[in-house]
Amino acid sequence: MNHAQTIRRVVIAGGGTAGWVAAAALSKHLGALLDIVLVESDEIGTVGVGEATIPTIRTFHRFLELDERDFMRATQATFKLGIAFENWARRGDRYVHGFGRVGQSIWMGDFQHMWLRGREAGIADDLGAYCLELAAAEAGKFATSDTGRINYAYHFDASLYAGFLRRFSEARGVTRLEGRIGGVRRNADTGDIEALYLADGREVAGDLFVDCTGFRGMLIEQTLKAGYEDWSHWLPTNRALAVQTTSVAPAVPYTRAIAHDAGWQWQIPLQHRVGNGLVYCSEYLSDDAAETTLRAQIQGEPITEPRLIRFVTGRRKRVWDHNCVALGLASGFVEPLESTSIHLIMIGVTRLIQSFPFGGIKPSLVKHYNDLAQAELERVRDFIILHYHLNQRGDDPFWERCRTMAIPDTLAQRIALFRESAMTPQTADDLFQADSWLQVMLGQRLEPTGYHRMGHMLSVEHLRRAFADVRDGIAGTVARMPTHHEFLEQYCAA
Numbered sequence: 001m002n003h004a005q006t007i008r009r010v011v012i013a014g015g016g017t018a019g020w021v022a023a024a025a026l027s028k029h030l031g032a033l034l035d036i037v038l039v040e041s042d043e044i045g046t047v048g049v050g051e052a053t054i055p056t057i058r059t060f061h062r063f064l065e066l067d068e069r070d071f072m073r074a075t076q077a078t079f080k081l082g083i084a085f086e087n088w089a090r091r092g093d094r095y096v097h098g099f100g101r102v103g104q105s106i107w108m109g110d111f112q113h114m115w116l117r118g119r120e121a122g123i124a125d126d127l128g129a130y131c132l133e134l135a136a137a138e139a140g141k142f143a144t145s146d147t148g149r150i151n152y153a154y155h156f157d158a159s160l161y162a163g164f165l166r167r168f169s170e171a172r173g174v175t176r177l178e179g180r181i182g183g184v185r186r187n188a189d190t191g192d193i194e195a196l197y198l199a200d201g202r203e204v205a206g207d208l209f210v211d212c213t214g215f216r217g218m219l220i221e222q223t224l225k226a227g228y229e230d231w232s233h234w235l236p237t238n239r240a241l242a243v244q245t246t247s248v249a250p251a252v253p254y255t256r257a258i259a260h261d262a263g264w265q266w267q268i269p270l271q272h273r274v275g276n277g278l279v280y281c282s283e284y285l286s287d288d289a290a291e292t293t294l295r296a297q298i299q300g301e302p303i304t305e306p307r308l309i310r311f312v313t314g315r316r317k318r319v320w321d322h323n324c325v326a327l328g329l330a331s332g333f334v335e336p337l338e339s340t341s342i343h344l345i346m347i348g349v350t351r352l353i354q355s356f357p358f359g360g361i362k363p364s365l366v367k368h369y370n371d372l373a374q375a376e377l378e379r380v381r382d383f384i385i386l387h388y389h390l391n392q393r394g395d396d397p398f399w400e401r402c403r404t405m406a407i408p409d410t411l412a413q414r415i416a417l418f419r420e421s422a423m424t425p426q427t428a429d430d431l432f433q434a435d436s437w438l439q440v441m442l443g444q445r446l447e448p449t450g451y452h453r454m455g456h457m458l459s460v461e462h463l464r465r466a467f468a469d470v471r472d473g474i475a476g477t478v479a480r481m482p483t484h485h486e487f488l489e490q491y492c493a494a
Contacts, residue, residue, distance in 0.1 A: 005360045007323075008034055011206030013181060013196060013219055015040030017158050018212035018328025018345045020165035025349045027172035028064050030356060036173065039196060039204055041180040051268045051275045052080060052255045052339040053153040055099050056431075060346040064168070072492035074164040075156035076271040078251045079144075079484060081137035083338070085443060087259040090392050095443030096254065097338075098134030099151045102127060102435045103470055109452040112422055112438055114463065116448065117455030123464045127442060129471045131435070132478070137254040141481035142488075153339070155255065155268045155275070177204060181213070184223045192323045193219060208357070210349075211326040215333070220316060220326040227317035228332075234385050234407065235313035235335050236398070237263050241290050242277040242307050245300035250485035257337060258297075259391075261285070262398045265297055266336065271494045273303055279336060284398040311335075315377050320369045323361055325352055332377060337384050340431065344380075348373065375429040382411040383432045383440070390415070390444035415446065422448035 010026060012019050015038060023038050061071065071077065082098035089095075103111030111130065118124030128134040133151055136142060144150055170176060179198035187194050195205040211219035220226045232238060251269035258265045263280035278294040285293070291306050315332035319325065327348045334340060351372060355365055388402040389411075407415075417423045418441050424434040455463060481487075 005207060007207040007357050007360065009206040010034050010036045010208050010210065011196060011204055012036065012038040012210040012212055014212035014214065014330075015162060015166070015176075016212065016214070016328070017162050017165075017342060018214075018330070019210075020162045020169060021342070021345045022210050022212060022327055022349045022352075023169035023174045024064055024165040024172075025060075025346075025353060027169050027174045029353050031172050031174075033358070035175075036169075037175045037177060037204060037206070038169070039177045039179060039181060039198070042178060043180060051158050051270070052083075052155050052266070052336075053342050054339050054431075055151050055153045056343050057153055057346065060350070063350070066168070069492045071164060072154070072156070073494050075154075075160040076273075076494045077154045077156035077492070078269055078271055078488060079142050079253045080153040080155050080255060080339075081133040081142070081150075081253045083255045083257055084137075085257050085259075085387070085440075087393075088257075088264075088387060088391060089443065089445040091394075093443075093445075095439070096128060096134050096137055097436060097439045097443065098128065098131045098137060099153065100131050100133035100435070101151075102134075102438060103130040106454070108454045110424060110434055110438070112424070112442075112448075113452040114455045114466070116422055116451040117453075118463050118467055121460050121463065123460060124467055125471055127439065130467070130474065131439075132474045134439075135474050135478050136481060137252070139478050139481075140250075140252055140484055141478050142253045142484040143481040144487075152253075155251075155270055157270055157272075177202075181218060184219060186223070190322070191224075193223065207323065208361075209324045210352075211324055211330045212328050214329045215311060217316065217326060217330040219324045220319070220321060220330055224321045224324055226319075226321040226326070228312070229314050229317055230312055231314040231334075231381060232312055234381070234405065235388070236281045236283070236401065237279050237313070237335055238311060239282050239287065239290065240277050240279045240309045240311070240336065241287075241294050242275070242309065243294060243298065243305070244303040245274045245276055245298050246303060247272070247274055248300045250483070251488070253484040255339065259393070259399075260293065260297075261396050262290075264337070265294065271488060274298075274300060277336070281398055315374065315381075318366075318370055319348070319373045320366045325369075331373070334377065334380050334384055337387060338380070338432070340380050343431065344377070347376065376431060378408070378410065379427070379429050380431055382408055382414065383437070385411055386415070386437075386440055387444065390441070390446050392445060415441075419446060419448060420450055422451035 086094045105111045182199040183197040185195045256267040262284035266277045268275035319331040328345045393399040424437040426434045
């Protein structure tokens with residue numbers, strides 16, 4: 001590494017969601033200090049199925065000062081209040097992971113301790129009655145305002161999103177070069193990347209390179225050999241088939257994740273169509289059988305041919321190596337179950353801005369960045385494994401494997417703590433809040449054997465009134481909301 005070199009020229013290799021998210025954030029916040037070039041080829045398709053998000057995207061959009069309605073119209077977006085999990089714990093089961101707070105917690109402990117006491121006394125409703133986002137999702141309702149407290153994310157067309165951010169970035173000085181990357185030149189002494197060679201002979205020199213070349217990791221892996229930590233022993237799915245279909249009903253404000261014998265299927269409703277996909281493990285389902293399964297399950301007419309995406313779950317051992325930072329699929333892939341891919345791009349570029357190496361790249365800075373990326377991704381990994389590991393689906397070989405496999409110690413400790421004490425603690429590295437762990441653990445039929453007795457301090461009648469106040473307040477709010485479809489039509493119809 002050239003420790004003294006001033007970093008001014010940033011070259012983003014690859015477009016798609018990752019490339020244009022990086023370009024938008026860097027140009028918005030550091031554009032006056034940097035020359036930013038993005039290289040992408042129209043010949044190379046992007047994976048582009050990352051159509052569902054989590055609520056952190058709204059923080060990122062505020063960071064860019066994007067207008068929500070403009071963004072939603074441009075990307076045919078709908079609102080997302082959570083994910084409905086069907087057939088996951090057992091065939092016929094269904095639960096919703098809603099994006100909001102569940103009940104009202106106090107300093108002594110979280111709401112579930114009160115709720116478990118109430119359930120024991122026969123005075124508590126289903127957990128979902130105490131979460132506004134979950135109740136609204138189930139009712140097909142949505143509304144937001146400047147004062148609204150509802151927590152939500154979006155479904156959108158990823159290719160339209162890349163185009164929207166491209167226009168945003170180019171207006172802030174980003175230069176887009178069309179061309180296929182043919183090679184990489186490195187400094188013989190430092191090993192740093194000095195330039196990209198394009199297939200037509202052009203050379204694109206830079207000081208810092210952002211690798212957004214997808215699973216190939218053309219810079220971070222093919223060139224720098226950063227290494228890959230394979231997580232497929234914990235997350236064995238390795239294929240996804242994606243297809244777009246016409247809408248047959250108004251869009252619901254949640255994603256559907258429907259388990260099948262060798263994985264799961266997604267349904268993501270946009271304003272103009274539905275995104276569908278089948279995620280599976282090729283050891284238990286052939287590609288041909290997967291396509292047959294997917295075609296049998298979709299509703300509406302196919303708009304595209306099913307597209308096969310192969311992946312290996314895991315993480316790049318170093319997402320920042322030399323003078324290259326990998327974002328998106330080039331940095332690793334956990335799997336699409338909880339819609340974290342776009343968040344990980346956004347947090348990656350946000351951290352890059354916060355630790356931008358203006359005066360040259362220092363080992364301590366690189367280590368700090370890599371440590372943060374690793375800690376967050378491992379927490380996300382554990383949360384995804386949780387869905388697979390806690391299943392009671394009988395004799396399906398794939399699900400039997402997931403149920404009986406060894407799991408990371410960090411996850412085993414969380415499961416034991418909830419099973420024995422109903423606790424869902426949170427750390428600074430947790431992307432998913434305590435309420436998310438609670439909903440998924442209970443939804444997957446993990447029943448606590450003990451809980452905090454704080455609820456016993458109150459009379460049953462007092463508890464009954466407290467539960468009713470929360471439940472009735474939420475029910476009243478949901479009753480006043482328009483349907484999701486009505487709100488879209490008046491707020492941001494594409």
